[in-house]
Amino acid sequence: MPWEEDIDFSEDKYNEKCGIFGCWNVEKAAHTTYYGLVGLQHRGQEGAGMVTSHFKDKTQANEFRLHRGHGLVTDVFTSEDVQNLDGYHAIGHTRYSTAGGKTQIEGFQPFCVKYRMGNLALAHNGNLSNAGELRNFFENQGVLMQSTVDSELFLHLISHSKRSSQLDQIFDAMTQTEGAFSCIILTDTCLVAVRDPNGFRPLCIGKLAKRGPGGTDGYCLASETCALDLCKAEYVRDIEPGEMIVIDMNTVKTGTFSSLRLPAKFGTSQCIFEYVYFARPDSRIFGEFVTKVRRELGRQLAREHPVPEVPAGDPLPVVIPIPESAAHATLGFHEESVRMGRPCTMDLGFFRNPYVGRSFISPSQELRDLKVLCKFNPIEHVLKGKIVVVVDDSIVRGTTARQLVGLIYAAGAKEVHLRISSPPVTDPCFYGMDFPSKEELFANQYAGNVEAMAKWLRVTSLGYLA
Numbered sequence: 298m299p300w301e302e303d304i305d306f307s308e309d310k311y312n313e314k315c316g317i318f319g320c321w322n323v324e325k326a327a328h329t330t331y332y333g334l335v336g337l338q339h340r341g342q343e344g345a346g347m348v349t350s351h352f353k354d355k356t357q358a359n360e361f362r363l364h365r366g367h368g369l370v371t372d373v374f375t376s377e378d379v380q381n382l383d384g385y386h387a388i389g390h391t392r393y394s395t396a397g398g399k400t401q402i403e404g405f406q407p408f409c410v411k412y413r414m415g416n417l418a419l420a421h422n423g424n425l426s427n428a429g430e431l432r433n434f435f436e437n438q439g440v441l442m443q444s445t446v447d448s449e450l451f452l453h454l455i456s457h458s459k460r461s462s463q464l465d466q467i468f469d470a471m472t473q474t475e476g477a478f479s480c481i482i483l484t485d486t487c488l489v490a491v492r493d494p495n496g497f498r499p500l501c502i503g504k505l506a507k508r509g510p511g512g513t514d515g516y517c518l519a520s521e522t523c524a525l526d527l528c529k530a531e532y533v534r535d536i537e538p539g540e541m542i543v544i545d546m547n548t549v550k551t552g553t554f555s556s557l558r559l560p561a562k563f564g565t566s567q568c569i570f571e572y573v574y575f576a577r578p579d580s581r582i583f584g585e586f587v588t589k590v591r592r593e594l595g596r597q598l599a600r601e602h603p604v605p606e607v608p609a610g611d612p613l614p615v616v617i618p619i620p621e622s623a624a625h626a627t628l629g630f631h632e633e634s635v636r637m638g639r640p641c642t643m644d645l646g647f648f649r650n651p652y653v654g655r656s657f658i659s660p661s662q663e664l665r666d667l668k669v670l671c672k673f674n675p676i677e678h679v680l681k682g683k684i685v686v687v688v689d690d691s692i693v694r695g696t697t698a699r700q701l702v703g704l705i706y707a708a709g710a711k712e713v714h715l716r717i718s719s720p721p722v723t724d725p726c727f728y729g730m731d732f733p734s735k736e737e738l739f740a741n742q743y744a745g746n747v748e749a750m751a752k753w754l755r756v757t758s759l760g761y762l763a
Contacts (some may be wrong), residue, residue, distance in 0.1 A: 298437040315406070316520040317342035317420040317500070319388035319481040320528075321488040321544045322514035324506050327382035328361060328467050329528050330389040333681065334370045337523035339577055340422075341393035341567065343374040348407045348418035350483060351384035361416045363409045365402065367391075368745045385510060388483045390420040391519045402615045404444035407483075412456045414463040415485040421448035422498045422515040422520055423477030424728050451480065464489070471559055477568075477728035479536075481518050487545035490518045494561035496538025497568050497728050498559070502554075503530030509549065516544050521580035535584060538565050566729065574622050574690050594718040594762060595629025595688065600717055601761025603684055604639040613716075614684040617646030620673075621703065628716035640684045646680055646687070647673045669700040681709030687756075695739035712757040721745060721761050 316337025319327050334345055345366025353360050359647075362382050366373040370391060370517070380591050407420040428447035430647040433563050434576040435453050436442070443449060454470035455463075467482060467489055477497035482489040492500050499693070504526035505515035517530050525532055536542055543555040566585050578588040604614050618627035652670045685705055692698050698715065721740035735741055743749040751759035 310352065311535040313638045315422045316391040316524070317389070317422050317481050318517065318519045318524055319420070319483060319488050319490070320505065320515060320517040321386050322510070322513060322549050323352075323385055323387075323505055323517070324510060326385050327379045329505070329508075329515075330387040331370065331374055331379050332527045334389045334391050334588060336527035336577075337391050338366035338370055340575065341391035342369055344368065344392040344402075344405045345370045345390065345419075346392075346405050346407050347374070347382055347387060347522065348409045349384040349388040350381040350386040350416070350418075350485070356620060359416055361409050361411070361418055361483075363407070363418075364502050365407070367405075368400070372483055385515075385571045386483060386488060387489070388481050390417055390419050391402065391691060401444060404446040404449075406446075406448060408449060410452055410456075413746055414466065414581060415631065416483075417452065417455065417463075418483040419448065419451055420481045421451065422500075423493065424742075425474050425478065426451065426476035426727055427569060428476075430571055440648060450474070451478075455471045464543065467491075468557055468559075473542065479520065483742045485513075487543050488516070489543055490516065490536050491541045492536050492538055494539035495557050495563060495566040496583075499567075499571060499576070500536045500744060501525070502533040502536060502542070502544075503528070504533050508717070510537060513549050516542075516548060516550070521576055521579040521582060523577045526579070530535055532581065536580075538567075538592055556588050569719075570691075570726075577624050579647035580680065589623035591690075591718070592629030592632070595626035595631075596633035598626065598688070598716055598760070599630045599637065600640075600759075601763055603637065604634045604641045605712070605758070606639065607684060611645070612683055614679040615646070615679060616643045616688060617679070619687060619689040620647055622647075622690045623688050623718065630686075630688050630716065630718075641686065644676075644679045646676055646685065647701075647728050649673055649678060669697065673704065675704045677708045677709040678707055680745045684708055684712045684714070685710045686714045686716060688716045688718060690717070691722060692717055692739050694737055695723065695742075696752070702755050703734050706755070713752060713755075714758045715751070715760070717759075717761045750763050 318333035320329050323329050326657050327565050330347055348361055348363050351360050364378050375717050407418045409418040424445040431450045432475045447498055451470055454473055455466045458466035458469040460466045460469050471491050478493045479498040479500040480491045503517045509515040519525055522532050539559040539561050540555040571582055572590045576582050576587045616631045618624045634641050650672050722738055723740050725735055747759050
């Protein structure tokens with residue numbers, strides 16, 4: 298049976314690169330940034346960091362303070378750490394590595410440097426497709442690299458720019474990069490936010506009314522609006538694709554932002570997997586609420602691949618989600634199924650252990666089924682004797698799906714029908730997602746043959762969103 302096979306379960310999902318947050322003119326900026334990063338924890342769990350800007354009366358100059366480390370936000374920052382990060386301005390970062398070493402602290406963000414134009418700190422979400430070309434250029438120029446992370450290249454592009462002002466240098470650097478980048482940059486005089494012209498990754502602006510010194514207004518930036526909610530900030534708007542905005546003391550006085558536009562070679566290409574998997578369901582990104590989009594994906598999935606009909610008097614099919622990202626698509630799937638006259642119930646078929654991380658001790662050979670049981674445990678009374686319709690957001694390698702199907706059968710299900718609220722994944726991504734190779738992707742292993750895929754998964758039927 299599928300659940301008895303020695304299959305690597307822990308990496309059978311996508312992983313996104315990071316979450317970024319920044320604030321300007323905010324009392325206890327480090328505290329606000331800390332909670333902003335907690336709100337973005339789902340975007341990266343390998344490490345976190347923060348930089349604050351503090352004006353020192355003794356030296357009459359700004360001092361940038363940096364703290365970063367391995368683990369979750371709550372592990373990286375103690376109360377004392379946050380207290381020591383004083384100042385009215387800050388940026389922060391939660392990390393999942395896709396380009397660069399996963400353990401070297403030198404590659405953890407934000408990056409913080411001081412050069413001829415003053416202090417500079419940078420946090421980046423995304424992946425540069427021309428990173429290799431840029432790295433070779435700088436190495437041939439004798440530039441010393443501190444890490445293997447592509448985000449560091451922004452600093453070298455800024456510091457080597459021939460432009461006369463710091464803002465022009467930042468703009469110049471952004472025009473030389475290709476790929477996905479949402480960046481927050483802290484300088485001595487302002488907070489800068491940039492999205493690449495394609496708009497691959499989200500970034501939004503929030504207002505912290507009367508949260509600055511003397512009751513002035515503060516402002517913040519975040520990858521997702523859920524971070525604004527946690528900080529009790531008012532959502533202002535998304536930063537548009539190709540837009541570079543500047544928040545400074547003039548913004549505090551007038552409530553307006555300076556805005557520049559990067560040259561665009563192509564149209565907008567916002568990442569669909571922000572809606573499918575990455576973003577928190579309580580966020581609003583790319584102008585839409587994530588839960589609203591996921592529910593509509595579930596509704597359309599129900600239209601294309603309905604719940605199976607059962608004879609009168611038989612138990613109704615039960616629709617269950619794979620926790621957690623498929624929950625809202627499942628709500629839409631069930632609602633539409635009932636509306637279409639396909640009666641079914643909806644329930645939770647798995648308990649997901651929230652205390653198991655991405656990696657854990659591998660079980661012994663005779664207990665290898667614990668690889669999935671450590672994280673998911675089927676709820677037998679929900680599944681036993683039922684026709685079970687399982688809704689998931691996507692399939693990567695298929696290994697986890699196959700093991701979960703096995704667990705459902707082991708709990709006594711009569712049939713298992715698998716419904717996927719996104720189309721088959723056939724190509725890797727080079728813009729900030731940790732994807733397997735093209736050959737490893739499940740849909741490619743069977744050349745898109747859904748019947749063959751269903752047979753390998755041991756499901757009664759398989760349906761992808763078209």
